[in-house]
Amino acid sequence: MRKVFRLEDLDCANCAAKMETAIASLPGVNKATVSFMAQKLVLDADDASFDVILAQAEKLIKKVDADCRLVK
Amino acid sequence: MQMRRKQKKLLVRILVSGALLAGAYLTEKLTDLNAYVYLPMYLLPYFIAGYDVLLKSARNIGHGKLFDECFLMTVATVGALIIGEYPESVFVMVFYQTGELFQSLAVDKSRRSIADLMDMAPDRAVRVTQDGEEEILPEEVCPGDTLLLRPGDRIPVDGVVLSGTGAIDTSALTGESVPADVGPGDRITSGCINLTGVLRMEASAPYGESAVAKILELVENSSLHKSRSEHFITKFARWYTPAVVLGAALLAVIPSVITREPAVWCYRALIFLVVSCPCALVISIPLSFFGGIGGASAKGILIKGANYLEALADVKTAVFDKTGTLTDGRFTVTQICPAEGITEEALLHLAASAEYYSAHPLAVSIKEAAKEPPAVPDRVTEHAGFGLEAWLDGHTVLAGNVGLLTRESISVPETETAGTAVYIAEDGRYRGHITLGDLPKQNAAKTVRALKKAGVKRCVMLTGDREAAAKETAAALGLDEVRAQLLPADKVRIVEDLCAAQGKGEKLFFVGDGLNDAPVLSRADVGFAMGALGSDAAIEAADVVLMDDDPFKIVTALQIAKKTRRIVRENVVFALGIKLCVLLLAALGLTSMWIGVFADVGVAVLAILNALRCLKPPKT
Numbered sequence: 001m002r003k004v005f006r007l008e009d010l011d012c013a014n015c016a017a018k019m020e021t022a023i024a025s026l027p028g029v030n031k032a033t034v035s036f037m038a039q040k041l042v043l044d045a046d047d048a049s050f051d052v053i054l055a056q057a058e059k060l061i062k063k064v065d066a067d068c069r070l071v072k
Numbered sequence: 073m074q075m076r077r078k079q080k081k082l083l084v085r086i087l088v089s090g091a092l093l094a095g096a097y098l099t100e101k102l103t104d105l106n107a108y109v110y111l112p113m114y115l116l117p118y119f120i121a122g123y124d125v126l127l128k129s130a131r132n133i134g135h136g137k138l139f140d141e142c143f144l145m146t147v148a149t150v151g152a153l154i155i156g157e158y159p160e161s162v163f164v165m166v167f168y169q170t171g172e173l174f175q176s177l178a179v180d181k182s183r184r185s186i187a188d189l190m191d192m193a194p195d196r197a198v199r200v201t202q203d204g205e206e207e208i209l210p211e212e213v214c215p216g217d218t219l220l221l222r223p224g225d226r227i228p229v230d231g232v233v234l235s236g237t238g239a240i241d242t243s244a245l246t247g248e249s250v251p252a253d254v255g256p257g258d259r260i261t262s263g264c265i266n267l268t269g270v271l272r273m274e275a276s277a278p279y280g281e282s283a284v285a286k287i288l289e290l291v292e293n294s295s296l297h298k299s300r301s302e303h304f305i306t307k308f309a310r311w312y313t314p315a316v317v318l319g320a321a322l323l324a325v326i327p328s329v330i331t332r333e334p335a336v337w338c339y340r341a342l343i344f345l346v347v348s349c350p351c352a353l354v355i356s357i358p359l360s361f362f363g364g365i366g367g368a369s370a371k372g373i374l375i376k377g378a379n380y381l382e383a384l385a386d387v388k389t390a391v392f393d394k395t396g397t398l399t400d401g402r403f404t405v406t407q408i409c410p411a412e413g414i415t416e417e418a419l420l421h422l423a424a425s426a427e428y429y430s431a432h433p434l435a436v437s438i439k440e441a442a443k444e445p446p447a448v449p450d451r452v453t454e455h456a457g458f459g460l461e462a463w464l465d466g467h468t469v470l471a472g473n474v475g476l477l478t479r480e481s482i483s484v485p486e487t488e489t490a491g492t493a494v495y496i497a498e499d500g501r502y503r504g505h506i507t508l509g510d511l512p513k514q515n516a517a518k519t520v521r522a523l524k525k526a527g528v529k530r531c532v533m534l535t536g537d538r539e540a541a542a543k544e545t546a547a548a549l550g551l552d553e554v555r556a557q558l559l560p561a562d563k564v565r566i567v568e569d570l571c572a573a574q575g576k577g578e579k580l581f582f583v584g585d586g587l588n589d590a591p592v593l594s595r596a597d598v599g600f601a602m603g604a605l606g607s608d609a610a611i612e613a614a615d616v617v618l619m620d621d622d623p624f625k626i627v628t629a630l631q632i633a634k635k636t637r638r639i640v641r642e643n644v645v646f647a648l649g650i651k652l653c654v655l656l657l658a659a660l661g662l663t664s665m666w667i668g669v670f671a672d673v674g675v676a677v678l679a680i681l682n683a684l685r686c687l688k689p690p691k692t
Contacts (some may be wrong), residue, residue: 004293009078011176013355014141017306036355037295037362039182063135066128 002044003054006060007070010039015065022060028053041070074184075177082173089117093162100159114158122149122165132161139313141349148345152665155335155342161667162684171673175355178680182363185687192244192263192284196230200272210279221271226263230282233258238269246619247372255543263287263678286611290374294365295358297377301640302357309350316655320344323659331543338659343658346416346668350677356643356683363686364636369574371689372619373629383597384633386579389570390528390626392519393563393584393592394535394542397602399510399625400579401585403433403492405441407507411485414579417443419504423496424460427451434494459494470497477502492541502682509541515624517549522627524550530568534563563592571597583626590611600626631690639686643679650675656689 010016016036023032023043031044041061045053058070096113099105119126122145129143137143145168152161194210200219210228213219218234227240239251242264251267254260260273261614279285286408290647324341328334361378368375375381397402410419423635424442427435428449439446449469451461458479460474470476471494477484482497487505520531532553535542542556555566569602571580582589582596585603593599601614603621611617614642618625654671657663 010140011172012351013358014306014309014349014351017309017354021306021310033296033298035295035298035358037179037358038292040296042296063137066131 001045001047001050002042003050004063005041005043007034007039007041008069010034010036010068011067012036012065015068016058018064019068022064023057026053026056026060032057074180076180079176081182082169086170086173089121089162089166092117093159093166096162097159111158114153114162118149118162119152119166121162122146125165127166137178139317139348142352143653144317144345144348144625146312148342148665150277151338151345155338156264157339157665164669166664167669168673174673174677175351175680177358177683178677179355182359182684182687185366192226192592193288194226194228194262194284198222198225198301213275213279215275215277216671217275219273219275221266221273223266223268223270225266227260227266227273228282229262229275229279231260231262231275233260234272234274234384234464236269236271238271239267241265241267242620245283245372248371248620248622251369257300283611287369287374290376290611290617291369294375294377295362297379298446299361299378299382299640301382301644302361302378305350305644309354312350313348313460316344316348318355319655320348339665340658340661342669343663343665344655347654347658349669352647352672352679353644355676356647356679357640357678358642359683360636360643361688363683364632367687367689368629368632371625371628371632373625373632374611374617374619375629376615376617379679380598381633381636383579384433384616384630385637386577387528387581387598387630388578389530389532389574389580390523391534391567391570391580391582391596392534392551393582393589393603394537394545395510396585396621398516398533399512399545401510402508403437403510404506405506406509406511409487409507410504411502414503419496420506421446422464422469422498422503423471423494425464425677426452426460426469428452428462430460434492434508438494438506447627467499471495499508510537510545512545512620513623519623519627520550522624523630526627526630530570532566532568534558536560555663560588560591564595565590567592567595572593581626581653583623585621600629628689634685635690639682643682646682647675647679 013036016034020032020034023029028046028049029043033042043054043057061068061070079236096110096117099113100110125142125145129140129146132140132143149161149165152164174177174578197208197210197213198208198221199208199213200218213229219228219231233254233256237255239253240260241251243249245263247658262282281529320341323344324338328337340519358378361381364381365375367376392398408416408420410416420438420442421444424439424446426449427438428446429452447464451463453461454477455461455472458476459470462469470480474484474495477495477497480497480500482500482502484502486494493505495506496503523531529552531551532555533542533546533551534555536558538554538558542554546554546606567580567582574580581598581600583600584593585601590609593601593613598616599614600616600618601611602618650671654663654668658668
């Protein structure tokens with residue numbers, strides 16, 4: 001399943017790159033793209049565990065930049 | 073300038089802490105109070121400017137993230153405080169925050185200017201029902217609804233004009249400034265503006281499937297396809313920061329042990345930490361490509377990703393489809409060859425009269441070319457696959473291919489023609505023939521010339537047409553190669569061969585109308601679909617979509633690609649160059665922390681300003 005999420009207050013380009021690397025290495029993720037310019041996360045992950053993966057991704061995002069919020 | 077709440081707050085903090093810093097500095101210089109008095113005067117602006125940086129870095133240590141920019145900034149400034157460099161420490165923090173504020177303002181500005189360029193989203197629709205008119209959202213329109221368009225209204229969804237005539241402004245979509253005239257039966261595209269008349273239209277698609285929604289989505293998502301440069305730089309950033317931090321650690325420890333001057337070497341190491349953030353690089357590359365894509369879309373060129381814009385700058389082989397791409401895709405009378413005893417005009421009139429009832433494309437073109445109105449034939453018989461036979465004022469006229477005349481055993485002189493010819497005989501006697509061809513578009517030759525000037529080595533045309541017609545077009549346009557009489561599958565194979573024949577790093581683009589060449593479009597490094605206004609298939613299949621059918625847009629796209637790449641390279645060289653210089657100078661003790669913070673934040677700001685130039689398309 002592929003879904004696009006908005007990232008609010010994503011203020012640093014390097015953070016976006018770090019989030020992308022971290023999320024992409026989660027098990028079950030086929031592809032993750034974080035676009036700093038579009039302030040978006042595109043998550044392509046296994047259908048069965050999508051919600052679990054999304055929750056993990058959200059945690060990783062907070063870890064890199066605590067101000068950044070994922071809008072579902 | 074518009075500011076978000078967060079940005080306003082940061083600005084106030086910077087101004088207040090800047091003023092307090094200046095006050096503290098003057099107090100220190102002008103009075104001889106001891107450090108216990110003025111240290112708090114420095115600490116106050118330090119905390120006002122940097123409390124969030126300090127908090128964030130504290131949190132990051134908890135997560136075990138040591139190479140975070142906040143953490144590095146904290147170590148650098150706290151380190152400077154410990155070795156007694158109070159004003160520098162506070163200044164670094166204030167200036168760092170100024171840079172952060174500026175960065176986020178610049179990024180917001182470029183996002184907004186792209187949103188303005190893409191200002192084509194309709195905000196309302198007026199539906200006409202039996203009970204009258206009602207204003208609804210574009211998303212609420214259903215196919216089949218009748219909508220009213222007043223002058224100045226943006227067309228909310230794709231549809232067909234039912235009644236009324238007027239001019240519509242397509243510039244938001246195509247970049248073309250000349251309005252298009254429309255009348256009943258014409259298809260109109262969402263996102264265009266109705267300029268003059270009052271029109272009634274029937275919606276043919278819901279908003280989500282209309283051109284405007286698709287285009288907006290395409291441009292929004294273009295930054296998700298990242299360029300190779302961006303991937304490279306994010307990888308580089310992952311190594312750069314730890315390397316510089318390690319360098320700082322070594323610089324602080326080893327020479328200190330040898331020279332026994334720890335304060336000197338620690339100060340130099342702290343400068344290392346200040347320049348260790350790779351932000352200038354990491355931010356400027358996607359920003360440049362984003363700007364390039366935005367600038368292109370204002371010209372009616374939609375690029376689906378930074379990777380395609382990047383590849384375009386390396387194009388060395390250009391492959392064109394012929395019909396509809398380089399040529400108009402319509403037949404035009406190119407030559408009239410009368411037999412003895414008849415004039416050109418008379419022959420054309422005769423042919424036009426014989427074809428009076430015919431709707432064949434060749435017949436339509438002949439009728440268009442005839443100056444006098446044609447005579448109405450008494451009777452017409454069609455000979456399928458050959459042409460037709462018409463009775464005009466008691467004369468029998470044949471109009472068709474060579475076969476039609478030879479069947480009636482009329483002798484036809486042998487001719488060599490490039491286009492398609494219509495032969496005419498009257499009362500059993502050959503009267504001449506008319507040649508029709510598909511003429512090159514106005515800008516086609518200019519496009520080929522400009523591409524060659526821009527470094528394209530090989531221009532190839534592919535077509536399903538006959539060899540002679542194809543060669544003539546190719547010669548007129550100055551193309552290097554032409555492959556004729558191809559089937560769609562042949563085109564894919566040829567594009568594959570051409571791709572394989574290229575040197576390393578060289579790219580190939582293919583331009584087609586996007587209707588029946590989707591496989592070729594996807595096989596090429598960059599696939600252009602042309603005249604895509606209103607064609608969903610083309611928007612799906614292509615990497616770059618040209619909204620109208622002017623081939624010169626390809627050259628514009630190439631120029632934008634080259635300009636963007638130049639700016640990206642400038643930024644990489646500039647930012648890295650300055651940082652390396654400052655690292656070197658810092659190691660040698662020839663610079664101060666003031667310069668260090670410039671190399672970090674100042675360079676980022678300059679790189680961003682440079683990247684914003686990408687928004688402006690180059691002059692042609």
